Amino acid sequence: MDWLQVIVLAIVQGLTEFLPISSSAHLILVPELTDWEDQGLAFDVALHLGSLGAVLIYFRQDLLNMTRSWFGSLATRQLDADARLAWAVILGTIPVGLAGLAFKGTIETVLRSPLWIAAGLIGFGLLLGYADWRHRGQREVTQMNWKDVALIGIAQAIALFPGTSRSGITMTAGLLLGLSREASARFSFLLSIPVIVLACGLEAKGLIQSGASVDWGFMAAGVLLSGISAYLCIHYFLAFIKRIGMQPFVIYRIVLGVMLLWIFI
Template sequence: MDWLQVIILAIVQGLTEFLPISSSAHLILVPVLTDWPDQGLAFDVALHLGSLAAVLIYFRADLINMTQSWVRSLTTRQLDADARLAWAVILGTIPVGLAGLAFKGTIETVLRSPVWIAVGLIGFGLLLGWADWRHKGEREVSEMRWKDVLLIGIAQAIALFPGTSRSGITMTAALMLGLSREAAARFSFLLSIPVIVLACGLEGKDLIQSGEPVNWTFMLAGILLSGVSAYLCIHYFLAFIKRIGMQPFVIYRVVLGLFLLWIFL
């Protein structure tokens, strides 16, 4: 690796982790266009840690309130809005955890090809566009029912199909269930926290077992750049989503998917 590769990959990961455009598609496209060597498992862990730090810092006040209310609910058995949201994030994470354990081998081998990623980009991108155009919901996160949470969690499990985009499919499901764009994005970002924690844990375990050498300078730079770009992405996406909608991302996904098909077919 060199510094240009570190900078580009970190920024790409930070931006695409939370935008509904599929980080897996971009992390495959970058080496195709640049002919760079694989960045290695250690750097992948660093990039995910940066994204995790960004979402934790951005939602720090919400997370503190949610954690306090969740702990209190364990003893009082009473749920205020913050406790309900904390339980919703936990419930919404269960389907993707089970699906990841059940289909990990298939996902990493059969479905990891650029063609399947292109199919996911186009197909689920069009579904996102339809959900945004057809369903003009106004419900807030606090108005979600447990059935809504479970359906969004099941949708998140579908994101294991490469090219789907975890943020994209969860926002799609939330929009179809009547949530506003801002509420759909906010819940999607909160749902990302346990998923990224699980991903970092699994990758970290593989890294320890592999004994791969670590370039700590590149690791720290990757964490910082990924974190800053992810934080800015979350901030501006939430600020402008009501005005710009999902259609620009849909167009981008379709164009990118067609480009991948043109290269690999």
């Protein structure tokens, strides 16, 4: 691995982790277009840690309020808005955890085909386009009920299908349930925190077991660049969708899916 590869992969990961355009598709397409060797498990962990740091920093005040209220709810059994949101994030993560354990082998073998990824990009991209086109909702995150949380959590589990995009499918579900664009995106970003923590834990476990060597300079750069690009992505994406909506991302997904079909068929 060289520094150009470090920079490109870190920026790609930071951006695609939170945009509704599928990080898995990009991490397949970049090596295909550049003929780079696999970056290795250690660098993957670093990139995910950078993305995790970005969302933790961006939503630090929200997370502090949610954590304080969540612990308070355990003692008082009373739920304010922040405690409800904290419980929503926890409960919304359960479906993807169960689905990952149940279908891990299939996901890592059969469904990793570029053709499946292209199908996910196009199919779920069109669904996102429909949800945004018919969007009428103005509900905020604090107005979600437990049925909303369950359905968005199930939608997040569908994102294990490569090419779907975790952020894309959770935002789609939010829009279909009547949340505003900003609320759909905000809840999607908060849901990403436990998912990334779980993914980093599994990857770190595999890294320790493999005994692979680590280039700490590349790792540190990957964390920093991924974190910066992810933070900027979250900030500008929230402003962008309020004015323009999701349709530019729908078009991009379809173009990328067609590109994958053209390369691999």
